Amino acid sequence: MASLSTWCRYIAHKFEYSLSLSYKSYKGGIINNKEVYDTVWKNLFQGKLTFLHWNKGREMAPTIGDQGGTLLVRKLPTADPINAHGALGLYGFEMNDILPGHDKPRYHQYNVLIGMMLVAVIVLGRRVFVGDVVLLKDPEKSDDFLVRRLAAIEGYEMVSADEKDDPFVLDKDECWVLADNDKLKPKEANDSRTFGPISMSNIVGRVIYCLQTAVDHGPVQNSHFSMRKDSPVLEVELDVEEMAKNHKA
Secondary structure, eight states: OOOHHHHHHHHHHHHHHHHHHHHHHHHTTSSOHHHHHHHHHHHHHSSOSEEEEEEOSSTTTTTSOTTOEEEEEEEOSOSSOOOHHHHHHHTTOOGGGGSTTOSSOOSOHHHHHHHHHHHHHHHHOOOOOTTOEEEEEOSSOTTOEEEEEEEEETTOEEOOSSTTSOOEEOOTTEEEEEOSOTTSOHHHHTSHHHHOOEEGGGEEEEEEEEESSSSSEEEOOOOHHHHHHHHHHHHHHOOHHHHHHTOOO
16 A cells, blocks of 8 residues: 555646646647646546556567566656746746746736646656656557667767767757667667657657566666656556456466
């Protein structure tokens, strides 16, 4: 049974996810201004932060065995941080409206509070880090998904071991993903060494737990930051029995 402090952290993560998902829906034109608040609360109290995914192949061995595994994946509505000014615009006010010294607040105090909470989510809520094992849309087969480890993000300089290849810097919203199995050749690994940089928007979740058999399962080794953020989600939502029932032997 999770402790009270764990539940508080879990609810905070659900609220962050709900805000992000609602903003994504609003930005995409799925909901309008009047529907935002209802959507935030609906997302908060319904559904989970995780889902199960079956992965096969040896590209991620030994993290995921050659025979595949059932994975617990944490949902990521957006893999990169939300732009602060754009997100504040969602609630109908500007950055100055929530800063000290604003003489004539134009908005209700409740909106200001929501805005302050949203800024906190934006500042603290970076969602993926280098070293994370992520579930992403296959850039070459749009209906398929891949599990790879995030090796570099925008701003990183990529230098090849082959001197014939010129170094380059990853552009904004680009990332580089690699397979864990270093015994495979690049073409066999089917990662960024084959298909190049991918958009951060391809990332749909972070893999936080792997079940290979009923007796061989455990947390996935991600970045220190992500493992700390995911710990309350694991404590509340991990159900090994359910994973075993859905496991494909």
